[in-house]
Amino acid sequence: MKYISTRGQVSPTGFIDAILMGLADDGGLLVPKHIPQLSDDTLKQWQKLTYPELALEVFSLYVNNEIPRADLKKLVDDSYATFRHEDVTPVRRLDNGRYVLELFHGPTFAFKDVALQFLGNLYSYVSRKTNSIIHILGATSGDTGASAIEGVRGKEGIRICILHPHQKVSKVQELQMTTVNDANVLNLAVEGTFDDCQRIIKELFADVSFKHRYHLRAINSINIARILAQTVYYFYAYFQVANKEHADKISFSVPTGNFGDIFAGYLAQRMGLPIHKLILATNENNILARFVNEGVYQPGAFRGTYSPSMDIQVASNFERYLFYLYGEDADTVTSLMAQFKAEGRIVITGDVLKRVQADFSAYSVENEECLNTISAYYEKYSYLLDPHTACGAAASDKLAAEGEVTVVLSTAHPAKFDEAIRLRNISQTYPEQIQALFDKPQIQTVVGGSNEEIKKQLVTFFN
Ligand SMILES: Cc1ncc(COP(=O)(O)O)c(C=O)c1O
Numbered sequence: 291m292k293y294i295s296t297r298g299q300v301s302p303t304g305f306i307d308a309i310l311m312g313l314a315d316d317g318g319l320l321v322p323k324h325i326p327q328l329s330d331d332t333l334k335q336w337q338k339l340t341y342p343e344l345a346l347e348v349f350s351l352y353v354n355n356e357i358p359r360a361d362l363k364k365l366v367d368d369s370y371a372t373f374r375h376e377d378v379t380p381v382r383r384l385d386n387g388r389y390v391l392e393l394f395h396g397p398t399f400a401f402k403d404v405a406l407q408f409l410g411n412l413y414s415y416v417s418r419k420t421n422s423i424i425h426i427l428g429a430t431s432g433d434t435g436a437s438a439i440e441g442v443r444g445k446e447g448i449r450i451c452i453l454h455p456h457q458k459v460s461k462v463q464e465l466q467m468t469t470v471n472d473a474n475v476l477n478l479a480v481e482g483t484f485d486d487c488q489r490i491i492k493e494l495f496a497d498v499s500f501k502h503r504y505h506l507r508a509i510n511s512i513n514i515a516r517i518l519a520q521t522v523y524y525f526y527a528y529f530q531v532a533n534k535e536h537a538d539k540i541s542f543s544v545p546t547g548n549f550g551d552i553f554a555g556y557l558a559q560r561m562g563l564p565i566h567k568l569i570l571a572t573n574e575n576n577i578l579a580r581f582v583n584e585g586v587y588q589p590g591a592f593r594g595t596y597s598p599s600m601d602i603q604v605a606s607n608f609e610r611y612l613f614y615l616y617g618e619d620a621d622t623v624t625s626l627m628a629q630f631k632a633e634g635r636i637v638i639t640g641d642v643l644k645r646v647q648a649d650f651s652a653y654s655v656e657n658e659e660c661l662n663t664i665s666a667y668y669e670k671y672s673y674l675l676d677p678h679t680a681c682g683a684a685a686s687d688k689l690a691a692e693g694e695v696t697v698v699l700s701t702a703h704p705a706k707f708d709e710a711i712r713l714r715n716i717s718q719t720y721p722e723q724i725q726a727l728f729d730k731p732q733i734q735t736v737v738g739g740s741n742e743e744i745k746k747q748l749v750t751f752f753n
Pocket residue numbers: 400401432433434511545546547548549550551552599600678679701702
């Protein structure tokens with residue numbers, strides 16, 4: 291298996307080099323050269339596997355023999371041993387045909403742990419085996435940062451700098467990141483939005499000589515390892531639900547911001563998992579829902595919502611989808627991305643738009659509707675949704691047909707977003723790991739949003 295860039299200007303590269311490259315050196319995103327195709331027999335065999343066994347099979351398809359199977363197995367086992375649930379990502383039945391896939395049983399109570407526990411261990415492994423310096427640079431709207439830090443804190447040979455939008459993440463998210471006092475962690479709180487943080491890191495990664503000089507590595511979903519790891523739970527959930535419901539048509543509703551999680555579902559579908567519908571749920575920052583429904587990809591004004599981790603305008607994985615939408619034609623992707631840079635929008639119509647609408651259904655959830663959904667599920671099922679998951683649930687209520695078996699991806703534990711939950715007078719008890727954060731001192735550096743200022747911080751930290 292080789293990896294190629296959506297912009298076509300990078301020589302096909304192996305798995306480890308693709309992980310280390312992060313953002314492709316031509317400014318595009320790396321994708322597998324061929325998507326592995328699974329036979330019915332393979333899918334049948336996979337139904338019986340535990341989560342770590344399944345993850346090992348999926349990764350083996352993409353890693354080739356670059357990591358010996360015994361080492362890969364250890365990486366996978368170590369990564370999922372930190373989860374609090376024996377199924378790693380259990381599904382919970384709420385009602386006839388209505389399921390929630392709980393992705394928040396990892397160390398930082400968000401779905402990011404599923405990929406970032408693995409990526410943290412992988413970076414450690416690669417650093418040891420190849421003597422590579424691992425200097426991680428990431429941007430977060432709250433969850434990726436905490437999870438990535440947890441995945442590598444205190445690890446030898448690795449340093450990590452995370453940019454988050456100052457005072458635009460939840461209190462628990464901020465505490466999870468800024469109460470870590472390991473010397474290999476730097477938290478920069480940027481005066482701006484998540485989009486500013488993401489733009490800055492992408493520009494720094496695109497400065498290839500800076501990236502190489504300081505050995506910058508990515509942990510965001512621009513890194514293909516993140517996407518590959520996130521495909522696993524689509525398979526796992528599908529098998530569990532198909533078995534319970536005796537159904538083969540299963541839809542997934544995915545709370546979406548950077549388009550990584552739903553793109554992992556799209557990839558699983560292209561590998562042969564018979565997903566019926568992929569429902570894309572946004573909050574009021576709804577560029578992706580507008581794209582699917584109207585064909586216009588154009589950022590709107592930033593809205594602060596109750597689901598702050600999805601307060602994203604420019605979705606970094608969108609480019610990966612464009613690549614497949616246009617038949618893996620890197621020239622078209624390159625010119626569309628240049629057009630987006632110059633004009634601030636991409637418009638598609640006709641058959642191409644029809645293809646998008648065959649791939650996804652989309653719904654944008656207003657703030658009040660998000661809270662109403664939290665209240666409604668709490669009353670009806672005694673089940674407390676976090677506000678991101680509530681967007682997924684609201685979209686599924688809107689777009690799934692009567693009786694359609696649908697799995698809502700629950701991307702975070704509600705304790706991370708008590709600000710929203712409290713508005714509905716619902717009181718929750720924090721898990722002890724979260725409660726303990728409130729007694730710890732915070733360490734973070736507040737910075738303006740200029741690339742030069744961030745560069746200065748990085749040069750000092752990474753030297
Ligand atoms: C809790 C939560 N839900 C949903 C999302 C959206 O996922 P994605 O960015 O992969 O679309 C995020 C952030 O990425 C998140 O932190």
